[in-house]
Amino acid sequence: MQITTWHTGLFVFVKGKQPRRTIAYRTDIDGLPIQEQTGYSFSSTHAGNMHACGHDFHMTIALGVLHTLSKHPVDDNVLFVFQPAEEGPGGAQPMLASKEFQSFHVDMIFALHIAPELPVGTVSSKEGLLFANTSELFIDFIGQGGHAAYPHVTKDMVVAASTFVTQMQQIISRKIDPLDSGVISIGKVTSGTVQNIIAEQARLEGTIRTLSPETMQLIKKELEQMMRGFELTYDCSIKVDYGANYYQVYNTKPYVDQFQQAVQKEGITFQTASQAMTGEDFGYFLKEIPGFMFWLGVDSPYGLHHSQLTPKEDALTVGVNAVLAMIHHV
Template sequence: MKTLVNIRRDLHRIPELGFQEYKTQAYLLSYLHSLPQENIEIRKWKTGLFVKLNGTSSQKMIGYRADIDGLPIEEETGYSYRSVHEGMMHACGHDLHMTIALGILTHFVHHRVKNDLLFIFQPAEEGPGGAEPMMHSEAMKEWKPDLITALHIAPELPSGTVATKPGLLFANTSELFIDLKGKGGHAAYPHTTNDMVVAACSLVSQLQSIVARNVDPLDSAVITIGKITGGTVQNIIAENSRLEGTIRTLSTESMLKVKERIEAIVKGLEIGYSCQASIDYGAMYHQVYNHEEVTLEFMNFVQEHTDADFALSKEAMTGEDFGYMLADIPGFMFWLGAGSSFGLHHSKLSPDEKCMETAISVMTKYLAFKDDR
């Protein structure tokens, strides 16, 4: 059987975008079918998988989720096992996430516990979002866990570190797309046009006032416009422009307030610049909120019963659609130190593969501990 490192490298070669993870699903199924099948049930869900390990005398079910999709990033790691899919990369560590899940699953195939274990290989975490629709699937309705856990690699933390906190861990996030339509024309006759490049520039400035003047200073919010497109050539005034960005808040109330203000500002822009505007919020992710009692239990367990180095996290403005699962099922997510000089979503992300051993050791011990509770 292949080593975990070999599995991770195989998966690293074949990153696929959300709901296109066909090779990834096939690879996972091939591995799963190589294991003893007596106590395994497998169900496909779109390009993801539910894998249930039946316990010896189940009283409850514990879930473990791993995301499986890649990102539209051209890899620049220099790995001998770099991505074979042009313009795509596992730049968020999901190749490690899957491998860790397989390692934990394999352990419990050979070391059965009383309770059922459900491993969820979730597609489309990076977009358009797989967790929320997966929660509404027939498999989840039948196999809904009593507790659910997940991890995410943290390149900035040393390998071998586990970090988390009770309460808010990841922010509420929403994509933001604003399209503006005015009237184009010759650059020499600006008075006969409604210039959407000028309108877009004005809108960017106005959007930045929302966080400064409409969000409680004791709360936190971010509005970032990462891309602006508009116009055709240098001597034609632009009839159309498009702004693409992201909204991130530490409370659901602030997310609602930010969106209300965006919509009000855009309505004002339509009047002021004699244009038409449309807003699309794209993918929206619920905050990752760790349930206090079970998270504190896990934190104490890591410090008292494992060799991992524990660190107390701070909340982050990153987004994770695992929040939809935690909104309905008690549980927690934690950071796994991966010791890379380059961060998440970077074309040179190079996590220390030894971190997988830490995660598998911690989680196999913890799930065995929960089996006696």
């Protein structure tokens, strides 16, 4: 077994008996800034931080598989990728590009994510698109403030930004093929100081989600064109920053079928998944290397990113068995 560190992440390489290729299994390892309220005796000891997305579960499964393979290696090499920063700003892309990762020459890669809404004993996946393309969206409007009674000598950014929020939805309804899909959501608006001063600046913070990289490019182009129009109309300056972007998770064809066959032999139920507008930076690995991702049922009454997320521990064995079955079958 060979261990290589990479920033706060780790690669563990288990040499095969007669390696023809290298199979990689990736686990994310990061947590979230949420105060844990599960009431567990083993709750996070770091105030305000917990594993509310199940990445501790993902890691435990990786260690379980590693434990078995370290005693009973298979023919092929197996690389365990412990990846930081999935929740942001995204560890997959730089880790994939690193000389450490590249030196392993991975032929196939796969990963799982816990699914609170699925029962224990069930896994779920689908061929093709599983997770959307995502982009953060930050738009700054810069105008000119002044007295609320003299709007004509100001450039009011509350009016400009609020009109923009409603008008941008027409990109979805009028610029995208109705059979395609996209989402633009603004989750935060900041502007102004007090009620009788016209706001000089405004900031919109949101996210864009699409089912293809092309539609993501189209939405960004249309947004920027609309911004140029608003600059003329409201005599202001508008700047955009797309922050962190995640590439779609697109599952490669033969592997999902192979996975289904492998887990069913183990008595695990396979369900065909639906595609979702959520993001996952594992997509960057799949952009370069064939493979797939699957959901693991953990039956928690509270969902991902919730302070009371409580995945059932029986699902750990199911996860280990599903991953091992794939490694043996592929």
